[in-house]
Amino acid sequence: MTTDVLQIELRKAERSRIQEVDFNHLPFGKHFSDHMFVADFIDGQWQNQMIVPFDNFTLSPALSSLHYGQSIFEGMKAYKNEAGEVLMFRPYANFERMNESARRMCMATLTEEVFMGGLEALLRVDADWVPSQPDSSLYIRPYMFATDTFLGVAPSKTYRFCIFTCPVGAYYTTPPKLKVETEYIRSAPGGVGYAKCAGNYAGSLYPTLLAQQQGYDQLIWTDAREHKYIEESGTMNIMFMIDGKLVTPATSDSILKGVTRDTILQIARSWGITVEERPVSIDEVINGIETGRLTEAFGAGTAVVVSPYALIGYNGKDHMLPEFAPEDSFAVRVKNHLTDIRTGKIADEFGWVHKI
Numbered sequence: 621m622t623t624d625v626l627q628i629e630l631r632k633a634e635r636s637r638i639q640e641v642d643f644n645h646l647p648f649g650k651h652f653s654d655h656m657f658v659a660d661f662i663d664g665q666w667q668n669q670m671i672v673p674f675d676n677f678t679l680s681p682a683l684s685s686l687h688y689g690q691s692i693f694e695g696m697k698a699y700k701n702e703a704g705e706v707l708m709f710r711p712y713a714n715f716e717r718m719n720e721s722a723r724r725m726c727m728a729t730l731t732e733e734v735f736m737g738g739l740e741a742l743l744r745v746d747a748d749w750v751p752s753q754p755d756s757s758l759y760i761r762p763y764m765f766a767t768d769t770f771l772g773v774a775p776s777k778t779y780r781f782c783i784f785t786c787p788v789g790a791y792y793t794t795p796p797k798l799k800v801e802t803e804y805i806r807s808a809p810g811g812v813g814y815a816k817c818a819g820n821y822a823g824s825l826y827p828t829l830l831a832q833q834q835g836y837d838q839l840i841w842t843d844a845r846e847h848k849y850i851e852e853s854g855t856m857n858i859m860f861m862i863d864g865k866l867v868t869p870a871t872s873d874s875i876l877k878g879v880t881r882d883t884i885l886q887i888a889r890s891w892g893i894t895v896e897e898r899p900v901s902i903d904e905v906i907n908g909i910e911t912g913r914l915t916e917a918f919g920a921g922t923a924v925v926v927s928p929y930a931l932i933g934y935n936g937k938d939h940m941l942p943e944f945a946p947e948d949s950f951a952v953r954v955k956n957h958l959t960d961i962r963t964g965k966i967a968d969e970f971g972w973v974h975k976i
Contacts, residue, residue, distance in 0.1 A: 628737065649788065659781045690765065694762045696762070705964070711974050724817075755790045764780065800932060801827055814877060816876060838853060838919075849902070861914065862908050868881065878921055
């Protein structure tokens with residue numbers, strides 16, 4: 621798609637902050653690029669499309685999203701190839717998922733012109749912020765929130781859509797330690813677990829804090845009914861290698877349909893690896909570790925890409941996961957393959973890469 625950026629007003633920053641950033645040491649989500657894209661949904665249509673300097677919003681204390689939680693977002697990344705061109709990865713998948721979240725949260729949906737047009741125009745303006753160092757990328761955060769000013773439980777009639785970016789390095793520097801959560805839940809059938817809404821993450825903070833106080837990094841979320849079946853892992857989808865097969869919980873209305881998850885499954889199938897999307901019980905995973913049938917467990921998501929786990933804690937016992945040489949690990953191989961596709965080092969046989 622070629623978007624018409626002439627309809628987007630551009631207000632450039634007077635001074636770039638890029639010289640203040642050490643691109644060889646990039647903490648995740650701490651440095652923000654010079655500009656952001658904003659658009660407002662008013663009178664039933666998207667308008668006021670602008671690229672402006674990254675800055676604070678002025679908001680009413682009665683803003684409905686602050687009281688009733690109509691807020692959704694996406695996570696995406698951009699990369700540079702060896703020619704210095706900016707590449708996005710599967711942006712239309714994020715566009716479709718954001719609209720799915722919007723429909724579930726009773727919010728305005730986005731047009732392709734606003735989402736992709738704003739995204740492409742912003743990346744052109746801030747192309748210098750896309751890092752080229754190993755394990756680095758430009759993280760992209762599109763999000764939308766309700767902007768009506770009233771106190772009353774009803775959908776807002778107005779919304780603001782914004783995209784800002786930040787150069788980032790690796791999310792985890794060492795394999796995380798996970799605890800299986802058997803008391804609190806992330807989501808339930810009929811709820812909003814499949815939507816990428818802010819409340820899902822707010823509800824996860826307290827049980828995650830309790831796990832961190834016990835020495836773990838993240839949680840493995842289990843089903844709301846029995847705490848028997850695995851659903852997600854922290855902010856990631858979760859995958860296992862069991863008997864040489866790639867096994868992952870099937871998506872549902874309580875599990876986010878991860879873009880990275882889908883990407884890995886497609887790559888695995890193209891490699892001839894058997895993929896199983898099905899219920900995965902904790903007992904199967906623990907037994908698999910103890911018997912050696914389970915050889916790998918890892919998370920998959922935009923922020924982490926692919927993150928092998930160090931151990932899984934369950935019922936007061938830590939179960940160590942096997943360590944492999946990189947060439948023997950599916951997680952490492954698929955992460956490297958995915959990175960090579962995203963950065964243009966190898967051919968993109970799936971048509972995932974979107975050049976700016």
